[in-house]
Structures are given as C-alpha cells and as structure tokens.
Amino acid sequence: MSVLIFADAADGQIKKSSLEAITYGVDLAQKIGATASALVLGKVTDDLSALGKYGINKVYHIADEKYNQLDARLYTKAIASVVSTSGTQVLILCNNLTGKSVAPRLSVALKAGLVTGASGLPDTSNGFVVKKAVFSGKAYANIKIPTATKIIAISPNSYKTVAGEGKAEVIAAVGSDIAPQVKVTSTQKVTGQVPLSEAELVVSGGRGLKGPENWGMVEDLAGLIGAATACSRAVADAHWRPHHEHVGQTGGSIAPNLYLAIGISGAIQHLAGVNRSKVIVVINKDPEAPFFKAADYGIVGDAFEVVPKLIDAVKQFKGVA
Amino acid sequence: MKILVCISKTPDTTAKIAFADNNTKFAQDGVQWIINPYDEWYALVRAIELKEKDPSTIIHLLNVGGADTEPIIRKALALGGDEAIRVNTEVSDSYYIAAQIAAIAKEGYDLVLTGKETIDYNGSSIGGMVSELLDINYVSLATKLELNGSTVTLNREIEGGEETCEAPLPLVVSCQKGMAEQRIPNMKGIMGARTKPLKVVEPIAADILTSIVSFELPPAKAGVKLISPDNPGELVKLLHEEAKVI
Incomplete structure (x- = not known):
C-alpha cells in the first residue's frame, strides 16, 4: 500500500x-x-x-x-x-x-x-x-x-x-511534454499579510464599525497577534474592504483557530463561512446579536471603546509598550 | 459564442439542516429551494452580461435533477438564458453528475460555467470533472471573465490575492464573488420564462464513485462565556490559557 x-x-x-x-x-x-x-x-x-x-x-x-x-x-x-x-x-x-x-x-x-x-x-x-x-x-x-x-x-x-x-x-521525475495553455499574465498580491485562507487567527469587522476609516484598529489588533483580516458581506458590498476579505455563505469559507468578530451581528449566511472556526469571539454592542449564540467568548460593548482597550491588553500580554 | 451554465438546486441559505431515515437523508420538510447562489449570482449573471454585450451569444442552462427542480430552472430562465435542459436523474454523486454535464457540453459549447461550489455538498468538483472528461482547460475560483475572440482573460483567486490569466476556448470556469452582481428577475423576464424551451433528457450510463453513508450535526457549542467590556485583559488571558489560541 x-x-x-x-x-x-x-x-x-x-x-x-x-x-x-x-x-x-x-x-x-x-x-x-x-x-x-x-x-x-x-x-x-x-x-x-x-x-x-x-x-x-x-x-x-x-x-x-x-x-x-x-x-x-x-x-x-x-x-x-x-x-x-x-x-x-x-x-x-x-x-x-x-x-x-x-x-x-x-x-x-x-x-x-x-x-x-x-x-x-x-x-x-x-x-x-x-x-x-x-x-x-x-x-x-x-x-x-x-x-x-x-x-x-x-x-x-x-x-x-x-x-x-x-x-x-x-x-x-518527468512530467508530460505538453505545453501549458493557461498562462498567468500578472499577479495582484497583498504582501506582508497573512493570506486569509491559510490564517490560523482572523480578526473580522462588520457594519458596526461604521466606515472604512475605522479599520485601523482592526488592522492594529490583527497585526499584534499575527492574524489576517476579514469582513462581512455588507462591508465588502459597500466597498469598505476588498472582496477577497469577505467571509460568509457567498464569500470565502474559513476554519481558523480563532475568529474574532467585531461589529458583526452573525446572520446565518455569515456563520456559514466561519462556523468551522475552532474558537469564536464576538464583540458587539447588541446583546441580542445572533452571533453570541455561536460564540465561545463574547464582550457586549461598543467596539470603539472595547477594541482599543483590548489592543492595550494584547500589547501588555505580548510585552510591547 | 455558445455558453452552457450549470445550475443546481440547493436549500435556501436559512434552511434548517436536519436529517431523516436514520441520518442518511437530508430532511426536506418545509425546506425552501433556491438556485445555488454561486451558480446564479456569478455564473449565470456573468453569462447574461456577455449576451448583453454580444446579442448573438446563446445561453443554455443545464440542471441535473428531478422534475421538482423545474420551478428553480424557470426562475433562472426569468433572469436570462435562451433555453434550459434538465437531465432527469436524482443521483447525487459528483462524478455521475459531471458525466451527465459532459455528455451535453460536448455538443458544441465554447464556455461551460459553474458556481465555485454548491452550498449543500460543498464539493467544488463538478467543473473540474467536466473539464477532464472533455480534456479541455479549467480555470477555477474565477472572480473576473472577459472574452477576446477565442481567448478568455480571467482573474482567479490565489493565496493572499488574485492572478490574471489567459486561456483558449473551449473552457470550463468555476465562478465566485467578484464575477458579477446578484440580479432580481423583472416581470418581463418572469413572463418570458414561461414559454422558453425546457428540454428533458434521460441520463447516460455513468459510474458512481462515492456514496454517502450518513450525516451528522456538529456538537453543540457549550454556550458563550461573557467578559466585562471594562476588562478585555480577561479575554486575552482566556484566549491564552483556556482556549490556547494566542
């Protein structure tokens, strides 16, 4: 065998x-x-x-x-x-x-x-x-x-x-002698970032973040723990973030060790893309957000207050000032 | 240009997932059926866009399924497409289905489009199998498709981005987000769909390479552990010590 x-x-x-x-x-x-x-x-x-x-x-x-x-x-x-x-x-x-x-x-x-x-x-x-x-x-x-x-x-x-x-x-070993017919002409790659499909840790943002200008804290948090960034469908459709970051039923499907969702309510279509994540953390100001039912850890609170505090706590944990 | 768009019937994205007959069958009671979103929003709508640019384009829709699929085939025809073909079988093995599609596709289609996967079996296999059966090229997970004569320019997903590639016709492409935007059928489309041809053909003989033994539901979550918004340090500690993910 x-x-x-x-x-x-x-x-x-x-x-x-x-x-x-x-x-x-x-x-x-x-x-x-x-x-x-x-x-x-x-x-x-x-x-x-x-x-x-x-x-x-x-x-x-x-x-x-x-x-x-x-x-x-x-x-x-x-x-x-x-x-x-x-x-x-x-x-x-x-x-x-x-x-x-x-x-x-x-x-x-x-x-x-x-x-x-x-x-x-x-x-x-x-x-x-x-x-x-x-x-x-x-x-x-x-x-x-x-x-x-x-x-x-x-x-x-x-x-x-x-x-x-x-x-x-x-x-x-030798391959076949036929010539390739599908030819790559250019590559558009985001460098210096963990590719979402291979990422063990993912930090994701939703409509609760109100606009693309507020993604700095998502990127900061992701950068600190070495995570890739992702987003909900609403965010990709509004062009706040590129399409390849969209996870959910009609976007990408991922199974990281940690999925940390900020300002995402957790509609069933979003869950379909992330429900195989090993640990799910949800930060949302609405305690009724359906995502809490699928989460392992949750913080009910305003992302704009919680996330900066979380970043400080991670910095302390990592020993960076 | 002749395009074959493969469409599949799947449970609605919000359908309750449960199983019957000792967990060997999907429980269909009360389930709403839709066109697989990847087939509809990306493959079909892109084909329609190509026809809008070049009205001489012919679009045929193809479904491999039982008679109960006809309402969703009509719904797809309401969006666009000239006619539809249904291969009359309910077998769900990917190879068997691909063999049915290949038997139709070899009758002179330039482009065969599928969604990147179905939202029920998540196999992501049909397009690749059809291309191998026809011994033609296959570009998977495409986010963009443009025709330039007998060459197709595509974008496809790679780890951490996309790449642009060129491939000759005939070609099989699996389509995903970015390719096109979802459309809603209009009244004219819905009325027109009723009289478009829907041809039913019997399946060809083909092997079945896999079979489903049983289904199971994932273990239920233990329930969320809530942490005070004033103490995110507690979350960091739990993620490190208890969940061991950071």
Whole structure:
C-alpha cells in the first residue's frame, strides 16, 4: 500500500496547507500500514529532502518550470502519471486553491472516488469512509470511497503539522511534454499579510464599525497577534474592504483557530463561512446579536471603546509598550 | 459564442439542516429551494452580461435533477438564458453528475460555467470533472471573465490575492464573488420564462464513485462565556490559557 501526497508550492516554498496534508498523509499511511511519499511540481527553493522531517520517505520532484504556474490540465497529467508509476492507492491533496482545481480532474483521470474538504482520518473499520463538512459547515457527511484508488482533499487548517527528524530521498521525475495553455499574465498580491485562507487567527469587522476609516484598529489588533483580516458581506458590498476579505455563505469559507468578530451581528449566511472556526469571539454592542449564540467568548460593548482597550491588553500580554 | 451554465438546486441559505431515515437523508420538510447562489449570482449573471454585450451569444442552462427542480430552472430562465435542459436523474454523486454535464457540453459549447461550489455538498468538483472528461482547460475560483475572440482573460483567486490569466476556448470556469452582481428577475423576464424551451433528457450510463453513508450535526457549542467590556485583559488571558489560541 502506498499513500502519495501532492504538496503544492507558492513562491518556491511548500505551502503551509500542504505541510498539513503531508502530516495527514503520513498519519494515514501509518494507520493502514502503507508508505508515504510526496510529489512536488515546479522549481522550488525549499530543500525537499527536509520533508523527511514530517515522515516522508520519498519525494518525487518534477522540477520543470512550467509547473510554477497553475494549469490544471497539465498538473493532472503529471500527478496522474506519478500515481500510476508509484502504485499509489490513496492520493492526498490539500483542498486549497490548487487542490480545488486539480483534485476533481484527477478523480476522473484515475477513476478514483474523491472527497473534498475532508476533516479527519478515514474510518477504515468498514470500508473506507471519510468525514467532510457539508451544508456550509452546518453538518458533516460520512462518505464511502469504494474505488481501488482513492483521493482525499483535506480542508486547510484542519490538521496540525507535526515535524520531527528525518531526511527524504528526492527522486527526479518527468512530467508530460505538453505545453501549458493557461498562462498567468500578472499577479495582484497583498504582501506582508497573512493570506486569509491559510490564517490560523482572523480578526473580522462588520457594519458596526461604521466606515472604512475605522479599520485601523482592526488592522492594529490583527497585526499584534499575527492574524489576517476579514469582513462581512455588507462591508465588502459597500466597498469598505476588498472582496477577497469577505467571509460568509457567498464569500470565502474559513476554519481558523480563532475568529474574532467585531461589529458583526452573525446572520446565518455569515456563520456559514466561519462556523468551522475552532474558537469564536464576538464583540458587539447588541446583546441580542445572533452571533453570541455561536460564540465561545463574547464582550457586549461598543467596539470603539472595547477594541482599543483590548489592543492595550494584547500589547501588555505580548510585552510591547 | 455558445455558453452552457450549470445550475443546481440547493436549500435556501436559512434552511434548517436536519436529517431523516436514520441520518442518511437530508430532511426536506418545509425546506425552501433556491438556485445555488454561486451558480446564479456569478455564473449565470456573468453569462447574461456577455449576451448583453454580444446579442448573438446563446445561453443554455443545464440542471441535473428531478422534475421538482423545474420551478428553480424557470426562475433562472426569468433572469436570462435562451433555453434550459434538465437531465432527469436524482443521483447525487459528483462524478455521475459531471458525466451527465459532459455528455451535453460536448455538443458544441465554447464556455461551460459553474458556481465555485454548491452550498449543500460543498464539493467544488463538478467543473473540474467536466473539464477532464472533455480534456479541455479549467480555470477555477474565477472572480473576473472577459472574452477576446477565442481567448478568455480571467482573474482567479490565489493565496493572499488574485492572478490574471489567459486561456483558449473551449473552457470550463468555476465562478465566485467578484464575477458579477446578484440580479432580481423583472416581470418581463418572469413572463418570458414561461414559454422558453425546457428540454428533458434521460441520463447516460455513468459510474458512481462515492456514496454517502450518513450525516451528522456538529456538537453543540457549550454556550458563550461573557467578559466585562471594562476588562478585555480577561479575554486575552482566556484566549491564552483556556482556549490556547494566542
């Protein structure tokens, strides 16, 4: 038996979400008595033998630069060929932006049952059953994969990375000779900030903050604890904040360790995007705000008074004056 | 330009989520059904915008579902689109559904649009599967789409931002926020939708690669712990010592 983890990279480095997928794959391999290998596409600056720290024996590396841009069709051919030649039974990906693009294609190419957004190791006591969040985090489904080859795309930030000692053997592999057809012409990236999709901590603001000019304290608080910033739909629709910060039913869906919501009432559509957060803190002046029902900790009070005090308290905790 | 827009029926965003038959089926009693918001607001509305720019564009809507889906198909037709096709099956496996869509899509469509995921199964799989079945390109999680002859210029989400890319037709695109703005159908659209063709076809034979064993609800929250607004230091302490998140 063999488990293969596809680990994608950005800017030459393996993404944090893919390191989580690696740990997941290694734990799964141990559970079913298999070996765990990884596959990396494109030129990277990371030392790939260091993936041995996470329990990987072999890293297949297709170092062709054409894989440094995402072309789902090209990625699929390359990954599918390594799955076949390595005799992989279970392929693991992270259900991040790359995973969402290639996992479904691989399911077809390999005729392999796929579960996306998985949140724990499969139950192998009766077949191969994977749990995933459905109904936008309001429920879970247990899904059976009966096919010989199986694919699991795990939710970002749902599995903790564990690193130890070890060195993996890096094996150069070759991809297909077809040319990419999807060409990236420019990148618009917010630098110096934690990407929302990978963030462990998120500070979010809603209409209660009254206007974009009041976002300074949200950013200050986020900066202090190393969090990403997010916002409610009303805020994105009013163009107070960029669309990619919108979390909720029709925006992004996130599952950070901490979601701290300021001035957001917590409509059911907003909850759908954040209800998988491990800890939810709500600051709202309306004690009847529905968000308090979904929260772990709450402060009933005016954000403009509470947040500056909270910033001071965090500064004290962090030991910064 | 011929565009195929895939639409799915989902429970309303405020629907109560409960399960029946020993937690093996979604309890449909009293549930309001809507067009999956990502399919409607982003994929369909963007297709309509493209037709408004170039009236020779043909838009077909495609749903894979039972007869009870027809009201939401008519609602989609009220927003726009020339005609609709329903593949008559209630199977919910993504691969099976994608195979039905691919069988229709290969009949000469330039662009196949889907929402980024459905709000019930959250699979985010159909577009990718269709593209692989047709062996054509796929751009997922697109926030912008412009046509320039036989090339499509798109923006798609990347970690911490967006990137602009170009892809040739034919193409499958999954659409999300930014692509277009939600529209409300007008009276003319609603009246017109009644007479637009809605063709029903039987499914092709296709494999089923996964099956749902059971559903479960997340464990209930213990209840909120309230902290005095005068003492946010207590919150910091709890987040550090009790929740261990900072």
